[in-house]
Amino acid sequence: MTSPAPNVVGCVLAGGLARRMGGGDKTLKKLAGRPMLAHVIERLSPQVRRVMLNANGDPDRFSHFGLPVEADPVEGFAGPLAGVLAGLEWVKANEPDAEFVVSVAGDTPFFPGDLVTRLLSSGLSPRDIVLARSDEGMHPVFGLWPVSVTDDLRDFLENGETRKVLAFVDRHPNRSARFDAVSTETDTFDPFFNINTPEELEIAEALYRGKAA
Structure with a gap:
């Protein structure tokens, strides 16, 4: 079993709206009887020292998960990098001895159980950004981000x-x-x-029954 990385905090990008699934928070849609987000948190938690959520709007809708919720720190729809920045700035304020944030998508419940270990081992120095890739291509939402890039990321998003x-x-x-x-x-x-559509949620249900988890 993978041991938690003591120098990594997990940031779940949890704020996507389910426009193609009838509205509401996509990550709160049910998969195998539980919110999709619960599966993501369960998969990430053993890999990191702590987990926090990035989501805009009323944070109380995530209160039953018992995790810190941080909104995008820059105005306008800035995409996933705004969520990464939220995680990095939260870590600097709350976990100052952590070296990395690992970002994961809240609508991707089957990501690898050794994601963090593999990302850490793929970097050649503590300043490397490491992204996940598969046969489908690069997955930039799944990345290991050194806390040292925080200020540059804010400047990049603002300017x-x-x-x-x-x-x-x-x-x-x-x-x-x-x-x-x-x-x-x-x-x-x-x-x-x-998972973006009702059809993909049905596929995920079938994968879950097939012991994908």
Whole structure:
């Protein structure tokens, strides 16, 4: 079993709206009888020292998870990098001896149980940003972010011409960690399969029954 990384805090990007699933918070939609977010937290918690959530709006809707909730710290829809910045700035204020934030998507319940270990081992120095990739390509929402990039990320989001994740990553030493497809008793699928539609939620239910978790 993977041991928690004592120098890494997990940040779940939990604020996506389920526009293609009928509205509301996508991460609170039920998967196998529980909110999708509960599966993500359960998978991430053993890998890190602490977990926090990034979400905008009323934080009370996540209160039953018992985790800190931090909104985007920059105005406007700045995409996933705003959530990463929320995690980094929260860590600097609340876990000042942590060295990294690992970001994960709240709608991707089957990501690897050794995600953090693999991301850490793929960096060549403590200043490397490390992103996950698979046969489906790069997954920039799943990344290991050194706390040392916090100020540069804020400047990038406030003053840059783009807010694309890879544009920021390319400003820093970076690596990727490759993850293979997952095989269950009945299926083979990408571990970063994310849920955006009712049809994909049905697929996730089938994968869960096939012991994907």
